[in-house]
Amino acid sequence: MESRCENCIVRQFNSLRAMSKEELKRVSDSKTTKTIKKGESIFREGEKLDGVFCVRDGISKLSKLSANGKDQIVKLASKGEVIGQRSVVAEESVNLSAVAVSDMEVCFIPKDGIVSTLHTNPNFTLEVLRHMAHDLKEADDVIVNMSQKNVKQRIAEAFIYLKTNFGEDEEGYLKLVLSREDISNVVGTAIESCIRIISEFKKKGYLKTSGKRIGIIDEKALNNLVEGF
Amino acid sequence: MESRCENCIVRQFNSLRAMSKEELKRVSDSKTTKTIKKGESIFREGEKLDGVFCVRDGISKLSKLSANGKDQIVKLASKGEVIGQRSVVAEESVNLSAVAVSDMEVCFIPKDGIVSTLHTNPNFTLEVLRHMAHDLKEADDVIVNMSQKNVKQRIAEAFIYLKTNFGEDEEGYLKLVLSREDISNVVGTAIESCIRIISEFKKKGYLKTSGKRIGIIDEKALNNLVEGF
DNA sequence: GGTAAAAACTGATAATTATCATATTTTAAA
DNA sequence: TTTAAAATATGATAATTATCAGTTTTTACC
Numbered sequence: 001m002e003s004r005c006e007n008c009i010v011r012q013f014n015s016l017r018a019m020s021k022e023e024l025k026r027v028s029d030s031k032t033t034k035t036i037k038k039g040e041s042i043f044r045e046g047e048k049l050d051g052v053f054c055v056r057d058g059i060s061k062l063s064k065l066s067a068n069g070k071d072q073i074v075k076l077a078s079k080g081e082v083i084g085q086r087s088v089v090a091e092e093s094v095n096l097s098a099v100a101v102s103d104m105e106v107c108f109i110p111k112d113g114i115v116s117t118l119h120t121n122p123n124f125t126l127e128v129l130r131h132m133a134h135d136l137k138e139a140d141d142v143i144v145n146m147s148q149k150n151v152k153q154r155i156a157e158a159f160i161y162l163k164t165n166f167g168e169d170e171e172g173y174l175k176l177v178l179s180r181e182d183i184s185n186v187v188g189t190a191i192e193s194c195i196r197i198i199s200e201f202k203k204k205g206y207l208k209t210s211g212k213r214i215g216i217i218d219e220k221a222l223n224n225l226v227e228g229f
Numbered sequence: 230m231e232s233r234c235e236n237c238i239v240r241q242f243n244s245l246r247a248m249s250k251e252e253l254k255r256v257s258d259s260k261t262t263k264t265i266k267k268g269e270s271i272f273r274e275g276e277k278l279d280g281v282f283c284v285r286d287g288i289s290k291l292s293k294l295s296a297n298g299k300d301q302i303v304k305l306a307s308k309g310e311v312i313g314q315r316s317v318v319a320e321e322s323v324n325l326s327a328v329a330v331s332d333m334e335v336c337f338i339p340k341d342g343i344v345s346t347l348h349t350n351p352n353f354t355l356e357v358l359r360h361m362a363h364d365l366k367e368a369d370d371v372i373v374n375m376s377q378k379n380v381k382q383r384i385a386e387a388f389i390y391l392k393t394n395f396g397e398d399e400e401g402y403l404k405l406v407l408s409r410e411d412i413s414n415v416v417g418t419a420i421e422s423c424i425r426i427i428s429e430f431k432k433k434g435y436l437k438t439s440g441k442r443i444g445i446i447d448e449k450a451l452n453n454l455v456e457g458f
Numbered sequence: 459g460g461t462a463a464a465a466a467c468t469g470a471t472a473a474t475t476a477t478c479a480t481a482t483t484t485t486a487a488a
Numbered sequence: 489t490t491t492a493a494a495a496t497a498t499g500a501t502a503a504t505t506a507t508c509a510g511t512t513t514t515t516a517c518c
Contacts, residue, residue, distance in 0.1 A: 064369065066373050066374075066376075066377035066378070067378075067455075067456060068377055068378075068457060070377055072372065072373045072376050074372055074373070086362045086366065089358055089359060090359055090362040090363060092366075095366050095370070096369065118351065118358070119352075119355065121351065122347065122348055122349055122350065122354050123348070125354040125355050126318075126347050126348065129347070129357060129361060130318060130319055132358060132362060132365060133315045133319040135365055136315055136361060136364055136368060137315065137319070137321075137324050139365060139372060140293065140303050140324060140325065140368060141293075141324070143301065143368060143371050143372055143375060144295050144303070146375040146376045146417070147295075147301050147416075147417025148295035148297055148299055148301050148417060149295070149297075151475065152474090179495075179496095180495075180497095181495085187376075188377060189376075189475075189476085190477075191495095192475095192477075192478095192496095192498085193474090193475055193476065195495095195497060195498085196497085196498080198496095198497095199496095199497070199498080209496095211483090211484065211485085211496090212484080212485095212495075212496080379503095379505090380504075380505065381504090408465070408466090409465075409466060409467090410465080418505075418506085419506050419507075420465095421466095421467080421468085421505095421506075421507075421508095422504090422505055422506065424466060424467055424468085425467085425468080428467075428468085438466095440466090440513090440514060440515085441466080441514080441515090
């Protein structure tokens with residue numbers, strides 16, 4: 001055990017911070033750290049999880065396969081987020097697949113420590129509840145965006161989201177590099193439509209690209225698009 | 230106080246059932262029962278709630294206004310559901326509006342009793358958490374439907390949903406009568422498109438209508454559509 | 459029961475988006 | 489470095505969906 005949860009910065013961002021010293025010690029003793037390469041999966045839709053995954057580094061896409069064979073990406077989880085929590089709380093199989101979109105380091109925490117704390121420490125349970133309440137609000141917002149905004153607006157919004165949440169490198173390209181297919185699966189559109197709109201944004205001077213990297217040049221223009229101007 | 234929570238059947242369906250006798254008594258003492266007419270609103274997006282609403286009877290639409298001026302209905306809440314819970318838990322203003330789509334009877338429960346129980350009774354907190362976990366899964370499913378299914382499929386699915394969740398009358402019409410506009414706002418489409426597809430389903434013998442009432446004739450056909458056959 | 463307003467409906471047309479076919483570029487492996 | 493595969497890109501076209509303009513039907517109220 002090279003590292004302990006007690007000393008982990010990441011914990012400050014998630015519900016583990018509401019655990020008592022003893023509870024956290026127990027979790028730390030039982031956890032295992034895993035390295036996951038870009039493209040590898042953490043779990044698949046339908047599996048039964050016997051624990052949760054705490055993201056220490058890297059980013060995972062959470063997606064669901066739809067009847068037409070396309071994946072819909074519902075959320076991107078990064079440092080500090082706990083994934084698989086919903087499934088453990090509800091005692092159901094997971095309804096989303098988790099696949100790394102960049103190299104990741106995650107801690108697997110067996111559910112025993114989590115579940116027993118949920119039953120005994122209301123501070124922890126309430127903290128988990130607050131995080132889930134936040135996720136639910138975000139999900140509701142996504143529903144509204146998906147149904148009320150057009151593809152161009154959703155793509156513009158996605159790039160702003162990627163910039164504000166994952167940042168950009170020294171050259172001004174988005175740090176999180178997603179394939180065009182992943183972007184399509186975030187905004188729920190055909191790959192070709194997505195590529196076409198990226199080309200259009202490039203022509204208009206909103207974006208720049210270099211290989212699969214994408215950089216935002218005119219964030220204001222993208223924002224105006226999203227707002228419907 | 231004509232009626233007490235302790236004796237209320239509705240409570241069995243929601244998280245209040247995890248409260249202790251004393252906690253429930255407190256809630257029951259502080260609650261007030263309200264009658265809400267069809268079309269009236271319970272709360273509006275952006276408001277601060279100082280309590281939650283437990284639905285005793287009738288159905289409420291939970292919707293959010295989008296930039297283009299259309300309401301997107303995110304959820305229909307009926308008997309037993311507690312609305313406004315997310316907002317109280319997260320200590321944020323509500324992000325959805327609640328409007329009655331049929332005459333309703335609801336109990337308003339001031340948040341004090343709820344919040345203090347959340348801090349002290351992990352069984353209750355966990356029960357609320359489980360409900361929220363369920364809502365989150367449903368929201369994720371809606372995201373996938375919205376982005377991966379076409380309007381025809383979403384409308385077909387909506388009618389199946391209305392039948393299985395709210396039932397039909399003796400004549401075979403859906404018990405919950407929604408305006409065409411509300412149906413459009415559930416599936417996220419233009420009213421005219423919605424009406425056109427209803428007409429098409431009628432011609433094909435999938436549905437029957439009588440005024441604004443709609444009845445399902447061929448549920449299998451609707452199901453096949455949803456599944457993509 | 460009559461009447462005005464609202465809701466439901468239909469047609470024509472435009473805009474958006476998906477699909478198919480194919481070309482080009484990039485990436486990764488031999 | 490060469491080369492094959494994968495990803496990106498573009499054009500042409502079809503399918504889906506929205507919008508506008510108007511008619512008919514239903515609902516609610518005096």
